[in-house]
Amino acid sequence: MTPMLTRLLSMDRVYLSFKEKRVLDNLTFEVRRGETFGFLGPSGAGKTTTIKLLTRQLVKDSGTVELFSRPIENAHDADYERIGILSDTSSLYERMSIEDNLRFYAKIRGVSDAGIGELLERVGLANDRKTLIKKCSKGMRQRATLLAALIHNPELLFLDEPTSGLDPATRLEVHRMLKDMHDRGTTIFLTTHDMTEAEELCDRVGILDNGSLVACDEPGALKLRFAENKVRIVMNDNVALETTKDAAGAVIIAQALESGGVVSIHSEEPSLNDVFLRLTGKEFE
């Protein structure tokens, strides 16, 4: 795993309202260099708003936002060349082919277009490179949009629901690509409504509810925090016993094993979805 020591971006006690509606409410968190950070939350929690603040499409009411160790108000133009963004407002030219769109984005970003063939290969679009965007499926568009976001090999990639609406095979291709970028040291800030995706891709996740962070940790650590102190022993006469994960439980487990009739012993771990439900009171949609 990539060493994750330095902070690449942070928010400290950030507030933002649209008219009377408070959307970000004392939001504090940081993203470290090289990590894939999952930003999770129910619909309307403020995830896209946070990305817009971090990419200067919106301005906070108060608090501190830092990007590349500088207050965002003092960001340099060059900082934006270090960033890639995929959001629902990312767009490709409908009447141009996938490949020509990528050439165009390479030109805007001031990078060579020599690597486009390899990028297309990586997401399974090489054979479709001449297809016009208007003739692409949703999955093809999404993969092409992702390539446009990372054509300049950014240090930091903001991905707002990168796999929403994709079929399972395309989703897997996108996951492979994001893991590959993570292995190359890219920092990824990702929002998703898919807990399996969050568990699979993210080093840490922050759970946002009503504009504040209610938890922030590694997925495994969060699950452990909410794990119940319960062990279930299933015996071969179909009787199930429940005990605790402590010395008293150990005695009961030892007795059950001694009896010779144990079929299985489970420690019931909550899923990330259970953790989300406990923290926000809402199902992950």
Ligand SMILES: Nc1ncnc2c1ncn2[C@@H]1O[C@H](COP(=O)(O)OP(=O)(O)OP(=O)(O)O)[C@@H](O)[C@H]1O
């Ligand atoms: N420009 C705007 N003007 C007024 N209200 C807005 C504006 N943009 C967002 N909001 C409101 O701010 C809240 C947070 O929106 P945001 O898009 O950040 O949520 P989200 O967590 O990304 O949701 P989703 O998961 O559904 O995309 C919502 O209640 C939304 O209606």
